[in-house]
Amino acid sequence: MKIFTTGIQLQTNGRNQIIDVTPHVNQILNESDLSEGQVTVFGIGSTTGITTLEFEPGLVNHDVGEMFEKIAPYGKDYRHNQTWGDDNGAAHLRSFITGTSYTCPFVAGKLLLGTWQQIVFVDFDTRARSRQVVVQVFGQ
């Protein structure tokens, strides 16, 4: 059994930007000599999200954002914003319910994702950021 930890650097624009990190995770997995185990993908920061999604433009650029505008709209006068002179209360709430950590099993060196199921990093924040996504692989 072996464990190792590495990461992905992303330049992001935020405001519900959804990025497919599956190719990065596949590359990290391919470079390991592991056949069976798990990959944990972890978003550093309280305005990030990690989950799975069919990575197609309708969902990515429109539908997910529209859903979140009902749940936690940008531009609302959150207590968080009042307290800290911030404008990203919505981003914190979206992160809270999306989650920032995701674990995907692999077998025969391949992630067990469905054909139209991608691992996505979401930057919910309201400004451009440099982001680090942790990828931790363990297995045999």
Place this chain on the structure above:
Amino acid sequence: MKIFTTGIQLQTNGRNQIIDVTPHVNQILNESDLSEGQVTVFGIGSTTGITTLEFEPGLVNHDVGEMFEKIAPYGKDYRHNQTWGDDNGAAHLRSFITGTSYTCPFVAGKLLLGTWQQIVFVDFDTRARSRQVVVQVFGQ
């Protein structure tokens, strides 16, 4: 330390169908010789969900669906549906926020779930499907 990966086959009807997979997971755990570790339950497909819920008819057949009709209603004209001639945009959004992977610790060969806390697989899709749920166990 040992890791192994198996699965559960489910015939589902979709439309927010919630299935208690705890008995399946318990059986897999009992058949292993492991006493302490984790089980990861993973839903293959971008219209699935894995989480915990008290598995009782009020929540399972009514309340969860009612909540999601506010967040991501079925039958809405999602961009996803327009793009792909599909009708399951709601299913993708519900999966995004529910999550498709769940990790439960066990000790003395028993999952550490609460008495009324079950691991559930949700089929959010809009049609009957044959589904594979991955169960990966590791520990000692």
Place this chain on the structure above:
Amino acid sequence: MKIFTTGIQLQTNGRNQIIDVTPHVNQILNESDLSEGQVTVFGIGSTTGITTLEFEPGLVNHDVGEMFEKIAPYGKDYRHNQTWGDDNGAAHLRSFITGTSYTCPFVAGKLLLGTWQQIVFVDFDTRARSRQVVVQVFGQ
């Protein structure tokens, strides 16, 4: 590779009470001799939540609760409540979408959380409870 399982005892008041458990998790991690691996934090009970949040009063005492009042308000006549003479249907729904298990990687004996990213336990239930939160550490 080593795995061990311990826990945190919390006395909670419920009704969306959000508790920062990062100091407890850090202490458990410091007392282990592990440098690289994962901590899984697991909430026992179907009215709990585990996720990450910037632990500041605006979000903790106001904004998160306000968001959930839109998604799954307390005091609504849920089918769950009708069936069981209960009043905590909202708590079950909030738990369902927040999730009750969270995995955080660590390297050099430190959790890889962002500066303003804390691991929080949420008691969504409608009454005071004694809660047990599982902390399972594995790594090398």
